[in-house]
Amino acid sequence: MDLERTRIFFGHARGNMLSMLAGAGAVAMVMSVGGVSSWALTVWGVLFCSACAAVLWLEHHVLRTGLHQGNHRRMLRIRIAIGAVASGFYGVSSWMLPFEVPVLQEALLFILLSAVVTVGSLSFAVMPAHYLSISGATLGPLTARFIWQYLQQGDRFHLLLLVIALGWLGFVLSKARAVSRTAIQAVELNQALHDEIAEHRRTREAMRVMAMHDALTGLGNRRYFDQVLRRAIANARRSGTGFGLVALDLNEFKPVNDRLGHAAGDQLLQSVALRLRDGLREGDFCARLGGDEFALLLFGPLDEEGMDRTATELRRRFEAVHYLDCVQTAVRSTASIGWAVYPDDGQDFASLMAVADARMYRDKPYSDRSTARTGDASAPVQRNGNAISS
Numbered sequence: 245m246d247l248e249r250t251r252i253f254f255g256h257a258r259g260n261m262l263s264m265l266a267g268a269g270a271v272a273m274v275m276s277v278g279g280v281s282s283w284a285l286t287v288w289g290v291l292f293c294s295a296c297a298a299v300l301w302l303e304h305h306v307l308r309t310g311l312h313q314g315n316h317r318r319m320l321r322i323r324i325a326i327g328a329v330a331s332g333f334y335g336v337s338s339w340m341l342p343f344e345v346p347v348l349q350e351a352l353l354f355i356l357l358s359a360v361v362t363v364g365s366l367s368f369a370v371m372p373a374h375y376l377s378i379s380g381a382t383l384g385p386l387t388a389r390f391i392w393q394y395l396q397q398g399d400r401f402h403l404l405l406l407v408i409a410l411g412w413l414g415f416v417l418s419k420a421r422a423v424s425r426t427a428i429q430a431v432e433l434n435q436a437l438h439d440e441i442a443e444h445r446r447t448r449e450a451m452r453v454m455a456m457h458d459a460l461t462g463l464g465n466r467r468y469f470d471q472v473l474r475r476a477i478a479n480a481r482r483s484g485t486g487f488g489l490v491a492l493d494l495n496e497f498k499p500v501n502d503r504l505g506h507a508a509g510d511q512l513l514q515s516v517a518l519r520l521r522d523g524l525r526e527g528d529f530c531a532r533l534g535g536d537e538f539a540l541l542l543f544g545p546l547d548e549e550g551m552d553r554t555a556t557e558l559r560r561r562f563e564a565v566h567y568l569d570c571v572q573t574a575v576r577s578t579a580s581i582g583w584a585v586y587p588d589d590g591q592d593f594a595s596l597m598a599v600a601d602a603r604m605y606r607d608k609p610y611s612d613r614s615t616a617r618t619g620d621a622s623a624p625v626q627r628n629g630n631a632i633s634s
Contacts, residue, residue, distance in 0.1 A: 248435050249428065250316040253371040254306055254323070261296050264330060267360045268292050271337050274353050278345040288333060288340065295330035302326060320371070328377040334360055335385035343393065347401050350389075354409060357382050362416050372421070383413050458532040460510055461517035469531035469539055474593055476541055480586050488546040489584045490554065491600040492520075494536035495609060496577045507570045512577060515566040523561060539600075551583040555607075580608040 272285055306319055334357055341353065361379045390406040393399060456468040464472065476487050494516065501509035513536065520530050520538060529541040542554065558581055565574040582604025584590060589599040 247311065247313060247316050249371065249431050250320050251311050252431060253320065253374065254303065254311065261300055263363060264296055264360075265293075267334070267356065270356050271334060271353065274349060274356065275337055275340055278341045278349045280340050280342075284340060288337065292330065292333040295326060295333065298326050299323070299330060324371075324374050324377055327374060328381045331360070331378045331381035332385075334382045338386040338389045347399075347405070350402075351405060354386060354405060357386055358409075358412050358416070361413065376417075379413060379417060383409060387413075458517075461514055461532050463517050463521070463538070464529065464531035466531065466533045469529075469533060469541075470593070472529050472531075472541060473596070476543070477586060477591070477593065477596075481591070486546060486586050486588070487544070488540075488542040488551050488554065489586070489596050489600050490540040490542065490551075490558070491582045491584075491597070491604045492538040492540070492558065493580045493604055493608070494577050495580055496575070497536035500575050500577065504568065504571050504573060504575070508568045508573070508575075511568045511570055512566055512575065515568075516562075516577070516579075519561050520558075523558070546585055548585065548588075551585060555581045555583055580604050582607060 268289070272289060275285060275288075302319070302323055309315070311319060338350075338353060338357070341350065361375075361382050387406065387409050390402050390409060394402040394406060456464060456471075458465045473489070479485075480487055494512075497509065497512065500512055513532070516536075516538070517530075517532065520540065524530055524540070525542070525544075527543050531539050533539055542551075546554075558579065562577065562579045565576045567574045582600045582602065584596045584599035584603070586596060590596040
């Protein structure tokens, strides 16, 4: 919240130096008419412009580096301090006027400085500390001059100016406080709305991830796989390129699950998913279709020889044992692997899956074939309608 207010404050402050310089020009004219020497006006103007230059440099620095949680409070304190110094030169101008000047010139100076305070208070309502420092630095010295002259001369006109100055200052600050409260509430409401929108987006993204990913392994689920495969077919058909589909089924998962428990089975699936994910190239896709079934989509130019090498590499990865922390046991689980290439083995979803499943079934150990998902031991693998061996 403080960061957002600081950003709004610096946004309002940007370009404010023109109005400050215009106010300084008007004050300099009053001082010149009132008899202030040229060298004193020159020194005053140089110092005032130096303070304005410091403000401009800070605003440029903030614009270049930006505001964040690590620097916004420090930048705000520096900006308020420099602004108070610049406003202090307005206040000093009231003591540079000779005491014997006509009271109308003092009244004119009071009007000018009151305008400065009013503009500053309403422009920077989002940051009360700033407009309070402007008010004190600008009207404080002028009020002190009125008090001094009244005590020294007993002039009731200066008493009237003092009362008007204090009354006007109180009026402006009360209005600025109301505007400040409204502005701060608006900032808080805007920030709350922003947080609500961000939370809604995070929730929506989390729901999307949950709907498209397997909760146990973090891989894509069957729904996500179906979408990616259908999209890959459409893209390949449009561009005239190919891709590979790999179907993978664990061979020794059920004994592990039955003998060591479901926790061990879950950890084995997570270990398998990690190995598959680590072996993917950038742009490839891996999913858990359910149970101990996995699938991979490999994009890029592929042929039978390339897919055979991929299957061999996957089998090599499964030669290493899986260490299951939950049961303090190392287990080995090989995999049956089948593959299909678009467009050689099929040009639609069903054909590619059928070819990959059939090859995977023929890769299974004989004892496991009775529990294979599809196919028959004697069924040939179909390739665009023709029987092939694999």
